[in-house]
Amino acid sequence: MGLIEVKPRSFVYLLQPKPVAIIVSIDSSGKPNGMSAAWLTPTSRDPPLLAVAISPKRYTYELIKQSKDFTVNILDASMVDESELFGSYSGRSVDKFKKSKLTLARSRIVKSPYIAEAVTALECTLYNDYPGGDHQLIIGKVEKAYVREEALEEDTYNIAKVKILLYLGNGKYTTTLDKQVT
Numbered sequence: 001m002g003l004i005e006v007k008p009r010s011f012v013y014l015l016q017p018k019p020v021a022i023i024v025s026i027d028s029s030g031k032p033n034g035m036s037a038a039w040l041t042p043t044s045r046d047p048p049l050l051a052v053a054i055s056p057k058r059y060t061y062e063l064i065k066q067s068k069d070f071t072v073n074i075l076d077a078s079m080v081d082e083s084e085l086f087g088s089y090s091g092r093s094v095d096k097f098k099k100s101k102l103t104l105a106r107s108r109i110v111k112s113p114y115i116a117e118a119v120t121a122l123e124c125t126l127y128n129d130y131p132g133g134d135h136q137l138i139i140g141k142v143e144k145a146y147v148r149e150e151a152l153e154e155d156t157y158n159i160a161k162v163k164i165l166l167y168l169g170n171g172k173y174t175t176t177l178d179k180q181v182t
């Protein structure tokens, strides 16, 4: 047994699986758009900050820069088709929420709505935006956080009750185990 060498650019798949989120943002008329995102990480607890790597080519990047807010919506394993829908078309040409079964709920603090069926929904204001290579690091300040009641056990996910959708890359998905390793 040993390690095999892969191209440096392929390292991205070696840091996955990662939970899939739909990032929801709005245009200047208030019309919502969503895009799938897996390159997401917390960066700070106090203040509560997260980073999502978004290509500047995405319509979502343009919308977040304009409206200065967005929501992060974590999906469960039953939502693979939604992840593919929101990750395959651009909101520049397709109204993805019209094609989707997912519904939107009004946020309390930010203008962008959140997904009512999400496992977790985070209302975020745009805190900063840094160059990160071919993606931009969008830093969001978490203003409000919601989670399905049954999905939570002492602050963490209860994986016996919720199956988080995880992305391996290249169109491949998996999910969480039924029980913890420890």
Ligand SMILES: Cc1cc2nc3c(=O)[nH]c(=O)nc-3n(C[C@H](O)[C@H](O)[C@H](O)COP(=O)(O)O)c2cc1C
Pocket: 020, 033, 034, 035, 036, 037, 038, 039, 040, 053, 054, 055, 057, 058, 059, 060, 061, 083, 084, 086, 087, 088, 089, 090, 091, 092, 135, 167
């Ligand atoms: C599961 C999944 C995860 C993705 N993660 C990201 C990501 O983290 N960052 C990114 O820029 N694009 C990511 N994409 C690609 C965008 O979702 C895709 O380009 C989308 O069509 C952009 O939509 P928009 O132009 O409406 O913003 C991902 C796609 C899939 C299917």
